[in-house]
Amino acid sequence: MKNKFNIDLRIFEDYYSADYFKKTREILSKFKPNQLVTMQWFQRKENTVVCGIEIIKEILRLSKIKNLKVEAVDEGDIVEPLEPVLKITGNYNDFAHFEGLFDGILSRASTVATNARKISIAANGKKVLNMNDRMDYYTNQQVDGYASTVGGIKNLVTYASFEYLQEEVELNGTMPHALIASFNGDLIAATKAYKEVFPNNNLVALVDYNNDCINDSLMVCNHFKNEIFAVRLDTSPNLVDKSLLKLKEKDNELHGVNPTLVKMLREKLDLNGHQNVKIIVSSGFDEYKIRYFEENSVPVDIYGVGDAITKNKIGFTGDIVLIDGKKQSKFGRENTFSNKIKSIKYM
Incomplete structure (x- = not known):
């Protein structure tokens, strides 16, 4: 299948991943190799048009990582502050290096999509x-x-x-x-x-x-x-x-x-x-x-x-919210539910 979004394959070599994510993966590979985590992504602005989900699905497909449960809103959905737009459940070692990468993809694409919608409505x-x-x-x-x-x-x-x-x-x-x-x-x-x-x-x-x-x-x-x-x-x-x-x-x-x-x-x-x-x-x-x-x-x-x-930047954050099915998260970042989010296939 064609690489629709022309993903730079160096992302699978940690070329674009922050060093602390790579180090965390090495540490957990040694001490918590079988740990199952759920990570969710959200943002803090009203009426945000979510964009970048399809790009993330393409990255996961190209990664050939199996046994991940992926849930997401639809591309173009409008969400509110703290509403989850993406959840991934699996072995953290498999996708730890994607945390910051997915933050950035959602941030850039959703900023542009949201601004475009506001401008289009104003016109x-x-x-x-x-x-x-x-x-x-x-x-x-x-x-x-x-x-x-x-x-x-x-x-x-x-x-x-x-x-x-x-x-x-x-x-x-x-x-x-x-x-x-x-x-x-x-x-x-x-x-x-x-x-x-x-x-x-x-x-x-x-x-x-x-x-x-x-x-x-x-x-x-x-x-x-x-x-x-x-x-x-x-x-x-x-x-x-x-x-x-x-x-x-x-x-x-x-x-x-x-x-x-x-x-x-x-x-x-x-x-x-x-x-x-x-x-x-x-x-x-x-x-x-x-x-x-x-x-x-x-x-x-x-x-x-x-x-x-590209003004009025929208920032996304990914956080672990469940470990082995039990609540575990930074204060204020608890596992959150949304009727817009649904299970998706990426392979």
């Missing part, structure tokens, strides 16, 4: 682009793309993000500022070149290069007319677009991509016959900013989200 069904590739170490793209999809954001921008997904790759990208810079700041020339090389792509113009989003949007839409699919605003939070400079500002509400700018852009596009051109916004968007835009009926069609995908 009220509008399309969200996961643009986190530029905000994190590149080897995280595979698991982040998978977890993002579990959480509800399926619009990804790199091939690596689709590696763990059983679906056709459909990249969602626009032009970067570097393309416009390469044409000496000429937005028309850059857009024309993009269209010529990728004639079957949706034509999306990035319009904040000159910090003049409204005029540049009208310029590019008037030039390419109905060929333009969307314009994207990516104004930095420390800037005020030229079209807003004459307005009075309180509390920086005119900085960056803001409701006033987007509403004005929509109005100008419509007045000039570009009602079908969509508006994409990015730069500093998270669930709170998206919710604010939606509550104020800002005419955004697509949101681009970066580091908000």
Whole structure:
């Protein structure tokens, strides 16, 4: 069977295991070789979308360890603080080295899945682009793309993000500022070149290069007319677009991509016959900013989200809670039951 998640097989050589887990296994191999333990994993935040269970099942399958009883919630289930998401019962020596590893898998994947769900809900069904590739170490793209999809954001921008997904790759990208810079700041020339090389792509113009989003949007839409699919605003939070400079500002509400700018852009596009051109916004968007835009009926069609995908880290902890079927655990970490957890097969 294919190694679906491309697990680095060095995990079975303790390459990624903390030294104290390896030493504990050696000690127990000598003094408690037949001890049967139950370990459970949990976290402490409300409305957490659990992700990583399928990856853990794949690791256990590849490990070829037999005689483990594994119980878990379903991938994508929502759990509350202290609610167990995974339990493994067996000889501790067989899986001791996986304790920290599984903590990390659940933490990373569930963080991304939970953030994706919150952002997706805030966007009220509008399309969200996961643009986190530029905000994190590149080897995280595979698991982040998978977890993002579990959480509800399926619009990804790199091939690596689709590696763990059983679906056709459909990249969602626009032009970067570097393309416009390469044409000496000429937005028309850059857009024309993009269209010529990728004639079957949706034509999306990035319009904040000159910090003049409204005029540049009208310029590019008037030039390419109905060929333009969307314009994207990516104004930095420390800037005020030229079209807003004459307005009075309180509390920086005119900085960056803001409701006033987007509403004005929509109005100008419509007045000039570009009602079908969509508006994409990015730069500093998270669930709170998206919710604010939606509550104020800002005419955004697509949101681009970066580091908000991996913020608000969710930490998981694995603890022994039973030894030979009897209660034994750190204070406050007792064996806990959940009607969501069920026995699963991993072989």
